[in-house]
Amino acid sequence: MSSIQYFVASSLDGFIATSKDDLAWLLQFDGFEGGKESYDTFMDGVGCIVMGGETYAWLMEHEPGNWPYPSTPCYVFTRHEYAAPPGSDITFVRGHVREFVQDFKDDAGGKNVWVVGGGNLAAQFADAGLLDELILSVIPVVLGDGKRLLPLEGPTPPLELTASRTLGRGVVELRYQFSSGDKPAGG
Template identity: 65%
Template sequence: MSAFQYYVASSLDGFIATADDDLGWLLQFDSTEGVGEGYKEFMSGVGCVVMGGQTYRWLLRHEPGKWPYPDLPCWIFTHREYSAPEGADVTFVRGDVAEFGQDLIDSAAGRNVWLVGGGDLVAQFARARLLDEIIVTLIPVALGSGKQLLPVDGPTAPLELLSSRTIGGAAVELRYRVPGGAER
């Protein structure tokens, strides 16, 4: 059964990027022992990638000429007009995320749907009850401000901790089940 998963890194104070989308604070940990292995393990279960327009623009700007998901269908929720990288399976959509839930599940072909972000888009999935798991890696850095991890309108129901692990003696990955997530 496919799950909608938010796999993300966050600063200790709950931000996924600075206000100007800088990820330098995060990228300094790329070579930390266990980071690459955890990502590969997660990606082995992913069948479809979903992101917002700002995340898509960041990827195009910071990974020019290299699409990071060449073998996966990718859905971009945006109000702007974009073109897809050559050879990429990219679908641009606009509208309520709930309208696309089944399409995303179908696109994942029995595997999971990775909600890459940003946090505003994932909050829309949470409101639509299309968020099953949050897998957040807490990075030992405080940013003070920036793009929130999950900017919801109010308190959520308590999440159920499924697992935790230390990565490279520096970061902690926490895997939560979201109560009342999608019923499939």
Template identity: 65%
Template sequence: MSTFQYYVASTIDGFIASPEDDLGWLLQFDGNDEVNDGIGQFMAGVGCIAMGGDTYRWLMEHEPGKWPYPEIPCWVFTHHEYSAPAESDITYVRGDVREFAPDLARAAKDKNVWLVGGGDLVAQFAEAGLLDEMILTIVPVVLGAGKPLLPLKGPTPPLELVSSRTLGGAAVELRYRLQQSAG
């Protein structure tokens, strides 16, 4: 059975991007082998990706002509019309995340569904009771302002800490399981 996972990096003060969607604060850690190993281990369990339109647009602007997930089906939740890059398996959808969750799980083929990028789409999954795990890598940077980690309308029930580890002396990865109470 597929697990819906939010795998994300955040600053110490809880932002996943600057107000201008800049990720330079995070990309400076790309050379850290232990951080990269963590990403590789995570990706081995991913069977399907769901992302919002803003994240998709950012990828297209910052990785022109190169789709970073050629082997993985990706569902983009958007109200805009796009054409898929070559070598990609992308489905564009509109609507409530509950409507598409069974399709995402089927596309994952018993692997996990990665909820990528911006917190807005992930918040929709969480508020629908469809977010199972949050894997949060806290990076030692403070932005002071930016895109919030998970912009929910209210507090979650307590999260269960499943594991924690230090990555390359630069970051801390925390894995939480969510207790489902939304519906």
């Protein structure tokens, strides 16, 4: 059965990007011990990707001509008109995440659905009670401000820590499960 997962990295103070979408603080950690293996293992279980329009635009600007998920169906929530890169399987959608959940799971083919980002999109899944798991790599830097990890209106119920490990350069990977009884209202 497909799970909806938010696999993300944040600073120690809970930001996933600077206020200007700068990821240099994160990219300086590329190649840390265990990072590639963690990502590859995660991606082996992903059958569908969901992202927000800002994340899509960032990828198109910073990875021109290189769509990083060529064989994985992807949905992009946006109000803008974009063209999909050649060879990609991208569907552009508007509306509430709840309207499309069955489509995500059908396209995932029994694998998991990855909410790539940003935080606002992941918060919509959480608010609707649709987020099953948070897989968080905590990067040992403090940004001071920026785009929040999960910008919710209020607190979530307690999440269950299912795994933790320290990777290279002080990165800590934490896996939290939203249990069915602990999801925010709407789930």
